[in-house]
Amino acid sequence: MSTYNFSMQNKVAIITGAARGIGKAMVRAFLEAGAAVAAIDLDGTVLEKTVNELNAEDRRILKVVTDISVKNQVEKMVAEVVDSFGTVDILINNAARQIWGPLLKTKEDGWDSIFDINVKGGFLCAQAVRDIMVNKRSGIIINLASMAGILLDRNNGAYAASKAAVIQMSRAMAGELAPYGIRVNTIAPGITDTRLAYGAVVDGELDARFKGIIPLGRAAEPGEMASVALFLASDAASYITGTTVIVDGGMSISGMNANTTDS
Amino acid sequence: MTSISFSLNNKVAIVTGASRGVGKAIALAFADAGADVVVASRTVPDLEETAAEIRSKGRKALIVKTDISQKPDIENLVKQTVKTFGTIDILVNNAAQLVVSLPSKLRDDGWDKMMNINLKGCFLLARETSQVMIEHQKGSIINIGSVAGMMAVPYESAYAISKAGLIHLSKILAGELAHYNVRVNSIEVGLVKTRMSALVWKNPENRKVWENNIPMHRIAEPSEIAAVAVFLASEAASYVTGASICVDGGAVLAGFNPDIMGATLPEDLRIHK
Numbered sequence: 001m002s003t004y005n006f007s008m009q010n011k012v013a014i015i016t017g018a019a020r021g022i023g024k025a026m027v028r029a030f031l032e033a034g035a036a037v038a039a040i041d042l043d044g045t046v047l048e049k050t051v052n053e054l055n056a057e058d059r060r061i062l063k064v065v066t067d068i069s070v071k072n073q074v075e076k077m078v079a080e081v082v083d084s085f086g087t088v089d090i091l092i093n094n095a096a097r098q099i100w101g102p103l104l105k106t107k108e109d110g111w112d113s114i115f116d117i118n119v120k121g122g123f124l125c126a127q128a129v130r131d132i133m134v135n136k137r138s139g140i141i142i143n144l145a146s147m148a149g150i151l152l153d154r155n156n157g158a159y160a161a162s163k164a165a166v167i168q169m170s171r172a173m174a175g176e177l178a179p180y181g182i183r184v185n186t187i188a189p190g191i192t193d194t195r196l197a198y199g200a201v202v203d204g205e206l207d208a209r210f211k212g213i214i215p216l217g218r219a220a221e222p223g224e225m226a227s228v229a230l231f232l233a234s235d236a237a238s239y240i241t242g243t244t245v246i247v248d249g250g251m252s253i254s255g256m257n258a259n260t261t262d263s
Numbered sequence: 264m265t266s267i268s269f270s271l272n273n274k275v276a277i278v279t280g281a282s283r284g285v286g287k288a289i290a291l292a293f294a295d296a297g298a299d300v301v302v303a304s305r306t307v308p309d310l311e312e313t314a315a316e317i318r319s320k321g322r323k324a325l326i327v328k329t330d331i332s333q334k335p336d337i338e339n340l341v342k343q344t345v346k347t348f349g350t351i352d353i354l355v356n357n358a359a360q361l362v363v364s365l366p367s368k369l370r371d372d373g374w375d376k377m378m379n380i381n382l383k384g385c386f387l388l389a390r391e392t393s394q395v396m397i398e399h400q401k402g403s404i405i406n407i408g409s410v411a412g413m414m415a416v417p418y419e420s421a422y423a424i425s426k427a428g429l430i431h432l433s434k435i436l437a438g439e440l441a442h443y444n445v446r447v448n449s450i451e452v453g454l455v456k457t458r459m460s461a462l463v464w465k466n467p468e469n470r471k472v473w474e475n476n477i478p479m480h481r482i483a484e485p486s487e488i489a490a491v492a493v494f495l496a497s498e499a500a501s502y503v504t505g506a507s508i509c510v511d512g513g514a515v516l517a518g519f520n521p522d523i524m525g526a527t528l529p530e531d532l533r534i535h536k
Contacts, residue, residue: 178512224502242478245508250505
């Protein structure tokens with residue numbers, strides 16, 4: 001039995017982008033670890049399905065359909081979480097949009113949509129829980145970036161720029177909140193078997209283009225991001241703040257040349 | 264009960280520098296997580312204390328006197344581990360020494376010492392251990408680096424360079440060994456309360472200056488580093504390889520201030536403009 005407390009018993013976690021993929025895996029992981037989870041997503045239909053799938057008698061789960069790029073919706077959501085569960089201990093800014101195509105051919109509304117969800121959304125959510133965490137002198141914020149925010153895949157520049165922004169935003173939050181006992185860190189996933197991977201993973205199999213550049217030889221399961229989040233939210237990470245944990249099967253070791261064709 | 268596992272049940276781990284400080288904390292944390300531990304360092308009496316604590320947790324401990332700057336010692340360490348346990352699941356390259364000097368004043372032998380112990384010793388042990396791990400198609404290597412390998416603070420000179428080398432070595436190893444299901448990662452330690460960092464925390468006034476300049480406003484306990492090693496060795500880190508995990512209370516974020524933090528250092532380590 002480990003002396004470190006990886007339990008989330010009596011903790012309240014808000015997880016955005018909870019309907020699918022990594023967010024869904026995080027909801028499952030935190031529920032299993034004993035947390036009360038507020039599952040947040042824009043897609044009410046899929047969110048309901050997910051919550052029904054993961055709900056159980058001994059679990060506390062709340063769903064709130066929210067557009068995280070709209071400030072008053074975010075504030076309303078947090079108020080509802082506090083109303084249901086009494087507080088907020090953990091915020092996982094996971095919701096994100098993907099966009100493909102050359103950066104300089106991206107439409108203006110496409111650019112705005114990416115930055116509104118991927119960056120502004122995380123900012124608004126963190127802002128909305130700040131005072132709760134500061135007053136308690138404790139809290140955890142985990143921001144999901146991407147290896148795209150560190151390396152380049154050549155065909156998703158706007159997404160990549162937004163994820164780079166998340167990394168620096170996360171560090172700024174960490175510096176500001178450290179004196180209040182709040183830890184803020186970033187997870188940068190590599191290629192994960194989710195909708196956002198778009199063609200990199202087909203039917204659970206890693207596309208041939210990527211086989212050579214991922215030393216572990218496979219894509220990640222969403223659960224392999226959830227386990228890292230569980231670690232970062234736990235006491236085992238008590239001295240970790242302001243950092244980015246790369247979870248990419250070794251992809252970034254020698255760059256990310258997937259030999260994708262330039263379009 | 265979580266289905267995500269942080270357990271190290273029945274794993275066999277080698278921890279170097281296990282006689283005190285971070286190494287000892289890691290060895291004990293591994294035992295708590297269910298591992299049997301081979302404890303290595305140059306000081307057997309201290310290792311006996313560590314081993315006794317491991318055994319009191321119901322796990323096996325093997326003591327192997329090891330100077331990682333000596334190749335025969337490294338070969339013996341690996342040989343004894345395999346002879347006793349049949350395999351090696353986890354290696355923690357933790358043993359290191361610290362020589363402080365501004366680079367313009369650093370002696371040849373100071374440079375050599377840092378490279379031989381902190382970098383070459385880790386390479387040699389990783390190479391020998393990897394033969395076993397490749398054979399068994401499994402393993403986790405954890406290299407204990409330092410924020411000194413990320414921030415170029417002048418008085419840390421050769422120590423900092425050896426740690427920067429170790430961080431890169433960690434990634435080089437990861438790139439090859441991933442193909443054999445062996446993960447390799449490094450932990451970049453910031454300020455931690457051990458004998459090695461006494462220069463910074465033994466004097467209460469100095470300690471306060473350093474702690475005020477770290478976002479978390481405190482120095483770490485060795486157990487806070489050990490916890491990260493447990494995570495990296497476990498299945499919870501199954502997609503983490505080639506990573507460099509900063510465990511520094513935000514020190515890299517804040518950076519080093521030569522005027523403020525430098526002022527706490529002895530004369531010969533301060534840059535005089």
